[in-house]
Amino acid sequence: MSDVLALACDLIARPSVTPDDAGCQHLIAARLQAAGFSIEHLRFGDVDNLWATHGSDGPVLALLGHTDVVPPGPREAWASDPFVPEIRDGLLYGRGAADMKGSVAAFVVALERFVAAHPDHPGTVALLLTSDEEGDAIDGVRKVAEAFRERGQRLDWCITGEPSSKDVLGDLLRVGRRGTLSATLTVRGIQGHVAYPEKARNPIHQALPALAALAARRWDEGYESFPPTSLQVSNIHAGTGANNVIPGELQVLFNLRYNPHWRAEQLEAECDAVLRAQGLDYTLHWHRGGEPFYTPEGPLRDAARRVLADATGGVLPEESTGGGTSDARFLAPLGAQCIEVGPVNASIHKVDEHVRVADLERLPALYEALMARLLVA
The missing domain is CATH 3.40.630.10 (Zn peptidases)
Structure with missing residues (x-):
């Protein structure tokens, strides 16, 4: 041997x-x-x-x-x-x-x-x-x-x-x-009965336009031999398991794999701006895996x-x-x-x-x- x-x-x-x-x-x-x-x-x-x-x-x-x-x-x-x-x-x-x-x-x-x-x-x-x-x-x-x-x-x-x-x-x-940047997004709403949506605030409905905008965005065209930057939503969780309850909170996990066009703090600011533009009540926690x-x-x-x-x-x-x-x-x-x-x-x-x-x-x-x-x- x-x-x-x-x-x-x-x-x-x-x-x-x-x-x-x-x-x-x-x-x-x-x-x-x-x-x-x-x-x-x-x-x-x-x-x-x-x-x-x-x-x-x-x-x-x-x-x-x-x-x-x-x-x-x-x-x-x-x-x-x-x-x-x-x-x-x-x-x-x-x-x-x-x-x-x-x-x-x-x-x-x-x-x-x-x-x-x-x-x-x-x-x-x-x-x-x-x-x-x-x-x-x-x-x-x-x-x-x-x-x-x-x-x-x-x-x-x-x-x-x-x-x-x-x-x-x-x-x-x-x-x-590529660099890697992970996020945990928590969107807060008001829990309630699905028959009385006026008495609740659905965080899923509120967050969907922002998530769609983030997912659809073309971040760049690549960098030399690097592919374009990509954002992928990896997990979404909300609700009690019942089909007649509007959830009070939504949690979303997403990750960006990015090329040298970007630094982590720039991407964080861009994502924050999209979420703020939708008027969400949210917190966003980042983990910088590496540039x-x-x-x-x-x-x-x-x-x-x-x-x-x-x-x-x-x-x-x-x-x-x-x-x-x-x-x-x-x-x-x-x-x-x-x-x-x-x-x-x-x-x-x-x-x-x-x-x-x-x-x-x-x-x-x-x-x-x-x-x-x-x-x-």
Whole structure:
């Protein structure tokens, strides 16, 4: 069994359902410390974070990942125990195999190989891991980034190991992500009998024009390789369950995924203006999940493009800003240029999550090649 496959299996066997790290980071820290890395454990609240570095000065290249996984769901729905790694038909099964213990294992093996081959390499290579990516993302990389900002930690480049490939390893290079902004809207009315609407105020009826305006709005036409900003209503709740009662309150959850045309505070003000124009009695609570980030042309994108083309037999990768969010959104504001390179995204968060063993065994060489192009080429 290869080094990377053995380590991936060891990590999968640890039931690190967010925010529990289940000892994954201590296992990794021991390996990297033996390879000459300096180790720093950054625990905030119930969340474990690991910062491992090798080298000095700049540029600083950080590999970013997470050791936590989403809950497996009903175990009987899985063909095998989600926390007992199993290889079947060339696939490694287990919760976290693709998202993202496979990439984390590849990071570790790649770092070990890189410093063994280049013990006096220029700059710094680093590994940043959290156990709070799949959860609230409050005491993980978000909090680490605050600590880094306070102490002036330099970050030049960041490679996130999220499963970014579409069909074959290396066919997609993620060069940015949209921002995410979530809202909880509460519209207050007056409860009453449906037969006497003049004695009540229906918050559903009052809110519908504003919600329709927000949903129909064309926020922008996109930004470079970013799609247009989108607002999606995800939940609406009101009423007592009876069909003859006008509700006294309406609650709506909605989310905006937005490109660099916008900042969170601008979108908040725009939505507020639409709601105020309808004369609603409401409160609006926002959660800023992260601003958009985008890595322009430069050494990082060029190195990744070349390495991924080599991995796919000369075919240049698609360069995309699609998908959800990643923890890179917290490091980009520190000045780091960020990309995402990882295995095929076919089964993440699903029953019987898996990764191709052949892809997993190719990942360390891919990450090592990226480090070499950026630091010693």
